[in-house]
Amino acid sequence: MFEQEDETVERVIQHLRRSVAIDPGLDARVMREIAQVPPEGRRGRPLWPLLAAAAVVATVLVARPWNRNAASQADTLQFVLVAPQAASVALVGDFNDWDPARSPMQTAHGAGIWATVVRLAPGRYRYAFLVNGVEWRADPNAPAAKDDEFGTPSSVITVGGRGS
């Protein structure tokens, strides 16, 4: 009886030890956050935090939420595409006027993982990735936008409002 129960716990332990896939985009998110503020004890440029804060404020003011009231419920989301062969990747969608210049993506550590961060008010947004300025790719990890009236694949992201 005892042995069987120990066996159960051992099986639980073996199961829990399996590696858990963490979003690889997390690395880029961390690096982006720390780029804004120098660590303690480092002789940094004191202007940095102010400049970074100003940039964030400017971005928020320029972005157009669907609904003015929804601006306070905006979510900051990261978009990631794995494209090891790409020279450039841009995120385009309903939230940035489908303008490739607005959200170019960055790759960290040359691992072919492209990422960028966007602030989105609640709503449903179509989007896609433009690779090397010419190739359209949907987001493999997102629902597909069923109507592709323009003949290229797109994806959808929906940001919910709070309180539902």
Place this chain on the structure above:
Amino acid sequence: MGIHKVEASDAELVRRVRAGDTGAYGALVSRYRDRLGRYAVHMIGDREDAEEALQDSFVRAYRSLARCDDPARFGAWLYGILVNRCRTTGARAARRRRMFVRDAQALDGAAHADQADRLDWTDAVDRALTRLAPDYREAFLLKHVEDLEYEEIAQLTGAGVSALKMRVKRAREQLQKYLREAEHV
């Protein structure tokens, strides 16, 4: 990734970051992301909250890197930050309804025929874990999944070694009990 190069030690990377090479921190993040992520996911029980706690912990660790007394033990120090951060989230998550934690690899490895069985069992484990009291779960995970020594866990959590042993024992007992319950529906 398949690319092997001579890897810098934690102490070396910390030294570089302190000297101004922010990019070197990225190597530390890569190094610890999955291992710490595993703890966060099992402790918190919600993948998104866990990733948020993990991200937060990495950022906090960077910002207070000057306070890491022993750069060679950066990992343990980072663990401490994460364990504390998970406690905050844990309190919030406990007020929400249960969310499944899915281990994608468990699903991938499952053959079609016994897929339902495996899913049910892993669900039962996840549920059982969530039912444990937070400090039992914490102690159990740190000891048996993260393989830390009791002395290390004592340092991280501030609890005494004998209290920790008791918590782990209780956790084991309760897990057995919940899993037995799950089998007889």
Place this chain on the structure above:
Amino acid sequence: MILAALLLVTQVAVQDPRLDRLDLDTRSAVAAVVDSARVARLPIEPIIQRALEGATKGAPGPRIVAAVRKLAVDLGTARAALGTSALEAELEAAVAALRAGATPEVIAHLRDVRRPPLTMALSVLADLVASGVPADSAAAAVLALAPKARDADLVEFRRAVERDIALGAPPGAATSVRLNAGALDVSGGNTTTGNPNNPTRRSRP
């Protein structure tokens, strides 16, 4: 009168400089749709975004115009189903749901059983259909969950169904299995057909 109308159209075209990316003919046709939408008090931002999508993708002018016209019509249908107090985000999501095959009746029903905003519920409905779930199964599932589930639960439901489909489950069946699993506290509805040596095999009472 004609001058005023002409001025109005020109004004609209000038008002939103983003439309400058379109050629002149396309631009005025789109501006006319935008203007009608404005008059009908439908949201215009989605219409503009659809035009910009077409522009970036290099679509021919007539295709862009057809797309924005269809969108304006669909927004009207969505608004009729959801009511005049619907948010822009809800209307957009409702358009997606309608195009996925949900009927206006389903959308109106959703409005009756769930507190606003309905954006996520409608989106999940559309996204389920996009993964291959038949429209009526998707609608039934979302309506069943709608009264009590939070937005996050609906998203998790959709993800779980998509995972099951990716693992080979037939889409309609995946939806109902997930629905039933969510309804019970402990899932015990499956007959075990797995490996008899598998120690996790449960005994059925």
